[in-house]
Amino acid sequence: MTLKVGIPRALLYYYYVPMWQTFFHELGAEVVLSSPSTKGILANGLKHAVDEVCLPIKMAFGHVLDLAGKVDYIFLPRMVSIKKREYICPKFLGLPDMVRCLDGLPPLIDINVNLYKSKKNAFFAAKEVGKLFTGNYFKISGAYRYSLKTQKKYFKLLQLGLLPDEALAGLEDGVGNKPRPGQGQFTVALLGHPYNIYDSYINMNIIRRLRAMGSNVVTAEHLSEQVVRSCAACLPKKLFWTLGQRMIGAAFHYFKRRDVSGIVHVAAFACGPDSMTGELIAREARAAGMPFLNLTLDEHTGETGIVTRIEAFMDMVRWRNAGVS
Amino acid sequence: MKGYLGIDVGSVSTKIVFMDESGVIHEAIYLRTQGIPIATVQKGLTELKKRLPSGLKVRGVGTTGSGRYLAGIVVGADTVKNEITAHAVASSLQVPGVQTIIEIGGQDSKIIILRNGVVSDFAMNTVCAAGTGSFLDQQAARLNIPVEKFGEIALRSQSPVRIAGRCAVFAESDMIHKQQMGCGLSDILAGLCDALVRNYLNNVGKGKEILAPVVFQGGVAANAGMINAFKKALGLAIQVPPYFDVMGAVGAALLSRETVSRTGSSRFKGFGVTDTEFKTGSFECSGCSNLCEVVQLAEDGNIIARWGDRCGKWSNAFAEQEKIS
Incomplete structure (x- = not known):
């Protein structure tokens, strides 16, 4: 058996x-x-x-x-x-x-x-x-x-730019093993613990929403360990938490990328490490002049709160992009 | 006369404005939502029609606020926008060069930072609604004073007492404590304003660079005690625009003007919607274990929209109406 x-x-x-x-x-x-x-x-x-x-x-x-x-x-x-x-x-x-x-x-x-x-x-x-x-x-x-x-x-x-479920499907059938160019008008980096940003129930489908609003989504998992580590080393003192390191490293990398128009950080309410890494990222984002949005997830099932914030964030990004060009 | 309608359906109040083509506000209506958003919008439109001269033409309609989708479907809106963008748009028109917008409504408080006329950062209260209009309302009722008098009484204070503003529940028990100790009403109210401003600046305004000109809007801006407390805390002049309590609606009207100039025609169903019977209902879909609460809206017995499902099984049939945003 x-x-x-x-x-x-x-x-x-x-x-x-x-x-x-x-x-x-x-x-x-x-x-x-x-x-x-x-x-x-x-x-x-x-x-x-x-x-x-x-x-x-x-x-x-x-x-x-x-x-x-x-x-x-x-x-x-x-x-x-x-x-x-x-x-x-x-x-x-x-x-x-x-x-x-x-x-x-x-x-x-x-x-x-x-x-x-x-x-x-x-x-x-x-x-x-x-x-x-x-x-x-x-x-x-x-x-x-x-x-x-x-x-x-x-x-x-x-x-290569795949999301976990796409990558898992790719492992099965062996196709789709090439970089996927996004269809959106601009790119937003979505940072957070993988179990928050990839669980579409817990985050009320944030990736789909961002894409539907015309954005490509990149995450920390799209970067190599080396890139993440070398960027995270910019901090004066090393963080203890591996996942926090990934987030910080990815944030620092995306700050420098000209094709990334904004950063969305997703944190779970009552997450200790996030309260720290989130704040660090927010401060750096401000210094770098990068549009930044912090979303806090909790048990509520009403989607309005999340939707309003994402919509306003996208408007802000679009507005700024239009102003720059 | 030709012009645009802006409708802001908030948690506590519903605001409707009529703006002519040059951007001048002719009528503004402020109603309590009282948990019946559709009926309130209908009531507001009836009232507005009475006040406006006959023969006027509505060239476009915009909706905003937490009830924006519902209101948008009911009236046939050209644009459905989140309240952050709407407030920012309205403020930049009313107060050219504005750099900071403080907005405190019924259940929400937000801060919007603008630089060079473009939103550069914003924040909304996260999981706590302490210090918003509802709380002031409730405390005024408890102290048996009309909320309109709140600010006036607070201004009379000589030495405001210290009240904990971190949480509405603690604030209330602190207030009761001070009142039982024999502190004067005006000192307690002024102390409460200080506490709420402190809470706002530490929570919503955390880490934001607040620069003049500062605009204070939303229903709470009617409270002179709060204006004074902000002045003291920030050391800056606080401007309250003439239509401070309907700014969201003003923004929605402005945005609809922009949309209609692009699309050419309006989707507005006409003032006749005030006589149409709208019925909402919800049911729990049992298609999967998500058990989504699906809400449906019926116009004279015909279902015209459904939303609230995660998979799109119910809402996709009406996707056209939803795409107006």
């Missing part, structure tokens, strides 16, 4: 799903993803999550619950660090333990992923997980290598 492993469509799913999916697949397991975010999933998450956590974590609760009863394991690694000398938000670290108290869940695969000291720990984590499925060491290390390769391909596709 094939074992079924569930992966919640939340948080770092948007970065690492090709790797995770390939790894389990290579070990002979069947991967089940939770359904895309909906009102029902969020409502369920809100009901079961502790009060103080941020919206994306509540959403993650909903996705975990969506998988209950459908799978043999839920893959919920304890992400401590994904980069040497940097950390991931502490809420990620506590997530498996917060989730554990829910009723009716299959066993969690809550392996520690901590690359703070060394990159090698990733392989050790994979080995531990692999043991659940096979006793064959070579099979595990083969699966791990193949999963890294797929992940690299995915990052390459993203850097």
Whole structure:
């Protein structure tokens, strides 16, 4: 019998799903993803999550619950660090333990992923997980290598200007592996945690809205690690959080790009790291004379607030572009 | 006479103006929305028709405010614009060279920064509506004074008391505290104005470069106590334009003039819409677990618009009407 492993469509799913999916697949397991975010999933998450956590974590609760009863394991690694000398938000670290108290869940695969000291720990984590499925060491290390390769391909596709869902589709059928020129009149950089900007439910379809208003959308994921890192190094002191680093680095890069007409920063209400990186980006944007909009996401389902702000922002950008040319 | 209509349907009040072709405002109507936006717009139009000379021709209509889509469909608007752009457009015409616009309405407060006649930055209150018109309304009612007298009484204060302005709930308990200690009414009201201005500048105006000329508009600009508090806090002269409480509508009228000069003709349905029966209703779509609340608008029994669905299943059938923005 094939074992079924569930992966919640939340948080770092948007970065690492090709790797995770390939790894389990290579070990002979069947991967089940939770359904895309909906009102029902969020409502369920809100009901079961502790009060103080941020919206994306509540959403993650909903996705975990969506998988209950459908799978043999839920893959919920304890992400401590994904980069040497940097950390991931502490809420990620506590997530498996917060989730554990829910009723009716299959066993969690809550392996520690901590690359703070060394990159090698990733392989050790994979080995531990692999043991659940096979006793064959070579099979595990083969699966791990193949999963890294797929992940690299995915990052390459993203850097061609694709969005995660387009890139995932590209991995499947192998087409669309070329840069996609946008159709819009101008370009806006959308910055924020991947689980905020790519989850179209949580952000009320912001990417589609921006495109419908005549803009191309670029994100931090469209840039190579090198570019992001070298730009983030402009800060007088290094940020602790890997995701914050990405955002800052991307912001600093897009400030310098003449083809980018504005920056939209999306933050979740009650996100600690965002309150800091958002402010840093806002200040730099002001200094650089770049139109900037900060959007705060929370549980409300009324779209007017978001729509009004985006519309006004687009008017501002258009107005300015017309004035400059 | 020929001219343009501007309609601003806000959370608390609905504003309608009639502007002639040269940009002069002939009539302005200010009504409370009272939760019935369509009926209020109809009432306002009836009133306006009575006041205006017969034989006038409406060359274009613009709507703005949080109820702009609804109002736009009801009257047949040529342009449906967000209130930030509308306010900026109106201010730049009324006060040439304006660099900062402070706008405080019923539920929203915003700041708009203009440089060289172009919007360069803006912000709206995020998750908190403390310090907006509704709160002043409520406090005036609690203290049993008409809200129109609020400013006048506040101006009489000799030494305003300190009130916490961070949150409306805390502000209220602080006010009650001071009142029970025996502080004078005018000192409490002046203290409240100071607190709200402080909250506004720290929240909405955070990090914005506020330069003269500063224009203060929106319903709250009627409050002399608030004007005074802004003057004190900023150390700058505060200008309140003659049509400060209907500036959104003025902006919408101006924008419709621009649109009609491009399109050539208006979509205005005529003053007859005041006699048409409009009915709105909503239902929960059960097509997927998003359970979108779909709102529909019927004109004399025929459904003319639907919105609120994420997938477009219901609204696309009426997409033409929605594209007017």
